[in-house]
Amino acid sequence: MAEEKKISRLVDVGELEADLKKDLAEEETKGKAADILFCESISDELGDLSNLPTIDPKTLRPVAHWGDVPGSYKDHIGKDGSWFVPTTRCTNPECGEINPCSLKTPFCPMCGFRMEDVPYDAD
Ligand SMILES: [Zn+2]
Structure with missing residues (x-):
């Protein structure tokens, strides 16, 4: 069958x-x-x-966001200890792209999902 x-x-x-x-x-x-x-x-x-999984209703594009990786900021404390940058991770469960510099791009460079927490002019 x-x-x-x-x-x-x-x-x-x-x-x-x-x-x-x-x-x-x-x-x-x-x-x-x-x-x-x-x-x-x-x-x-x-x-x-x-x-x-979620989508942007305007574009029907899949949506995720940059989630902080808990505890990751410890690896990035500056020499004077005055700044830190947490590692972020794409929340698309099939992707999980890690961004150690915490650069929050409007789209995930790996899976192409729209990152809802980052402003983008076309919105
Ligand atoms: Zn991704």
Whole structure:
């Protein structure tokens, strides 16, 4: 039997994320009576949703951002200790391009994703 080809769906998950965050906040207000498994499953779902690929609705181009690599600034402390530059990483899970100079370009040089945290004139 031939494998059925799956159809990709473009979905704005913002409303779903807001609902889940509200449910989580409501459950957490119960303190010790809160259902831990319920809270964990909502947190897991929110994590999964935040890892989904995104696109710029104007250009339909895939979007990522430069994320700081935790602790990386230690390698870049200046001689006088007055400045530091964190290493950044492309957040596209299939890319992960590392930028040790923290130069934030509007597009990832490796995967070409639009980096949403960097202003770009064409926007
Ligand atoms: Zn990239």
